[in-house]
């Protein structure tokens with residue numbers, strides 16, 4: 033059976049698609065060259081905002097003609113929307129064969145290969161399902177992500193994740209280290225540890241800080257990244273490791289959500305703007321080039337003009353290297369869904385746009401500040417514009433384009449001097465041989 037997996041949503045979904053690929057391949061399936069040549073299409077979905085679900089439904093419906101061409105084709109919807117919408121997906125898109133939630137992926141090979149299932153919807157939570165001992169297919173031959181914590185125990189009032197992913201489940205350190213070791217044996221040198229509140233990781237006496245230290249002792253691991261840490265779970269032990277361990281990259285994605293304490297409280301984020309800023313301070317006082325990116329929601333329920341101004345002030349003050357900026361989307365089932373929205377869609381959009389303009393200017397300035405720096409780049413791929421040029425990434429997560437003077441391959445490390453900045457693009461020249 034030839035499979036094709038399409039993935040929407042966050043890195044956790046990317047990782048899960050890798051898990052599914054490996055589960056299928058160990059049952060004898062092979063990756064299809066294209067969706068058209070697949071006998072099995074798996075669509076991995078996201079529910080974080082209304083728009084994400086609309087996109088998923090539209091994209092899934094594009095597979096319908098393939099089903100007519102190949103009546104043996106099986107289409108399975110998995111991921112967060114599978115859990116959130118369940119049978120409703122089959123009602124709206126009857127050509128979908130199965131809907132399978134994030135805790136039931138191990139059922140898939142049996143369902144499709146043995147065709148045993150009469151049931152078409154498998155979305156129950158399983159508090160013991162951690163995919164312990166299952167390793168995912170690598171995302172690239174040189175860099176890969178590994179989920180160390182599934183689900184989420186927070187209850188941010190706007191967020192659907194705990195409802196679609198269930199409670200927090202941390203994997204055993206021994207298993208995480210084994211998965212990383214296997215990836216390194218295959219050539220990976222950059223690993224990204226994943227969890228919704230990844231720095232709250234705790235398992236059998238292991239903390240996130242101690243896990244990071246252990247990961248760094250694996251020979252062959254050169255760069256360690258993680259996403260998303262929660263501001264509440266920073267402590268001295270963690271800051272010490274982040275700032276002293278040379279393998280941990282100087283980039284953190286630290287979601288802010290809002291710069292107003294009133295909003296943060298209403299969002300149930302469990303930190304204040306000052307507490308957030310003290311983490312930024314601790315990182316940047318040691319390394320002014322420590323890159324900090326963030327997530328910000330504009331137009332949350334009850335957000336006043338003053339609340340929004342506080343977010344803008346914090347953004348201007350912090351100089352984030354980049355930000356994912358979202359318009360608040362009320363999600364059924366969440367705490368804030370029950371409240372009547374105080375802002376119109378147009379007002380939410382206008383705040384969002386104002387924020388984007390300010391942050392884009394800051395992003396540009398942060399890029400310009402990289403001018404003249406000598407950076408080690410991890411090679412990703414040839415440039416799409418000019419195949420003689422390559423794109424690599426700095427430790428602090430900036431893309432740099434340059435022309436190599438020797439043959440390079442993805443996964444190589446090359447040292448460059450950044451000496452040209454064109455718009456958003458940093459350009460460099462090779463230093464040394």
Ligand code: SAH
Nearest residue numbers: 190191228260287327328329358359360361
């Ligand atoms: N666990 C991470 C966030 C994961 S979701 C954390 O706590 O930071 C990724 C981002 O989506 C969030 O940081 C938030 O900015 C955004 N988001 C989540 N729910 C949203 C909603 N209902 N409307 C708009 N943006 C939302």
Ligand code: SF4
Nearest residue numbers: 184186188191193228
């Ligand atoms: Fe959602 Fe909050 Fe959990 Fe992040 S920490 S996944 S925003 S509930």
Ligand code: F3S
Nearest residue numbers: 041042078079080112
């Ligand atoms: Fe989306 Fe699920 Fe991730 S809702 S953001 S794919 S955990």
